Amino acid sequence: MDKRPLGRTGLTIAPLVFGGNVFGWTVDERRSFELLDAFFAHGFNAIDTADSYSMWVEGNRGGESETIIGNWLARSGKRNDAVIITKVGTELAPDKKGLSSKRILQAAEDSLRRLRIDAIDLYLSHFPDPDTPIDDTLRGYEKLLRDGKVKAIGCSNYDAAQLREALAVSASQNLPRYEVLQPHYNLYERSSFEGELRDLCIAEGLGVIPYFSLASGFLTGKYRSKEDLSKSVRGGMIEKYLNPRGLRILDALDAVGARHGAKPAEVAIAWLIAREGVTAPIASATSLEQLESLVRATQLELTQEDLDQLTEASAEA
16 A cells, blocks of 8 residues: 655655544454454554543543553554554643643653553644643653654644744754644534645645544434434534535535445545645544445545535535
């Protein structure tokens, strides 16, 4: 499978990243192993997780996803084939939150232990931390990079002003810089990335790995009325998409899918893969059938007519 350079990190990844938020949540360790085995068998190589996954599940404390991935890496022997992406910054406890140098160094050790690896390939600031100066954050990363415990750094959920400030501090103080952005971006959620933020990423050569590529499952086409929301544990996150624009997007996905014999989710991911500035979207699967659908999405070649129809249907007023 063709790989794409991940910005200026020196890492190369397939055009789809496996979202590890489902590990320890909607799939147990055994099924997680099956999914990762199949994912890598198809030639994919990048896994995204975070130290906070999946603390929202009753009885979990965070770190469950990293632990499952670490166990899989140890069992499969695939460490040298895998690009491991994880994140820091979400509050795990009153004394475990934010992006101070001290917190980053502590969290990295915890993640390395759970992942059972010597170095994190890509370490991301999960959310901006308004209480910590960006130079303090970057000095924490500087030590991790110098010690060989992290290979590259990036950020998630930063807007254009926040990313521009971080890049400026890196340049002025000769500190490591964010080389990858993980934004919330899909056919429905477009405005927060397109425009100034995307232009900045392209100009600065950042890799871009969008999350919620299927809008929490809405773009699969399974949810077309409020009665459908009970189909998934994510149903409550999807109701906001059930409006005229959302239904217009589903109609376009259906139309394009019919021309290619493809499912709506496959078309939605193929649109993202083709978008300017995007390196590889993140998507998860909870079954081998869903995983095969993700594979087909990366093989789907949309025409310019297809792309235009989807882009126009999803345009925001």
